[in-house]
Amino acid sequence: ITRYFSDPQYYFQVNDQYVRNKLKIVLLPFLHRGHWARISEPVGGRLSYKPPLYDINAPDLYIPLMAFGTYLVLAGFSLGLYGKFSPEALNWLFVKGMVGWFFQVMLLKMTLFSLGSGEAPLLDIVAYAGYAFTGLCLAVLGKIIWGYSYYVLIxxxxxxxxxxxxxxxxxxxxxxxxSYDSSRHHYLLIFVALAQFPLLIWLGNISVNWLF
Incomplete structure (x- = not known):
């Protein structure tokens, strides 16, 4: 399989339709009735994957990066409402967000490694991990509009x-x-899903503290 780490442009081949449909899948995965497999194609005698522009299941970096930037803007605005905004606080939130993204990447990477797979391109994992910021943006926005909605949205x-x-x-x-071990496979998937709760609750707590 072609590894796209050497071709970052692959992850930015998107259009408006892709972005809208991808956001629906990320924010409402229960409603996605199509398949989740990526579309492959032969390129230069090797098996490759179609870019996001032609495959809704392909990872992209446009949405994660835009979501991360929006998360920082909303977080800064939230701090401003409570009179706590400062450039230092925004820098702190940037570091906190990057640490959270890194933890998510390591979680997915170690999960794959434990199954004996190290073949997934690093930027694929970075992209999948970064989609978490789309939901975080909604949660933080909800907290700004009506504080109690945060406890439903997060x-x-x-x-x-x-x-x-x-x-x-x-x-x-x-x-x-x-390698494939059905029981181990399922336990790891459950662990990945449950790990989202402490990680995203931590990231969703807009403060200048590392904890809460």
Missing amino acids: PWTCLCTGVFLVKTMKRVLFAEAR
Whole structure:
């Protein structure tokens, strides 16, 4: 399989239709009735995957990066409402967001590694991990508009992100695993889904503290 780490442009081949449909899948994975497998094609005698522009299940970096930027803007605005905004606080939130993204990447990477698969391209995993910020944006926006809505939106975000990652890893990433153990496979998927709750609740807590 072609590894796209050397071709970052692959992850930015998107259009408006792709972005809309991808956001629906990430935010409402229960409603996705299509398949989750990526579309492959032969390129230069090797098996490759079609870019996001032609495959809704392909990972992209446009949405995660835009969501991360939006998350920082909303977080800064939220701090401003409470009179706590400062450039230092925004820098702190940037570091916190990057650490959370890194933890998510490591979670997915170690899960694949434990199954004997190290073949998934790193940027694929970075992209899948970054989709969590789309739901976080909604949760933070809800908190800004009406504080109590956050306590509904953040569990929903955790649940949907967990379902999205489980579906993705089951149909896409695990397809490249060299070994398969059904019971171990299922336990790892459950662990990935449950791990979204503490991680996203931590990221959704807009403060200048590392914890809460």
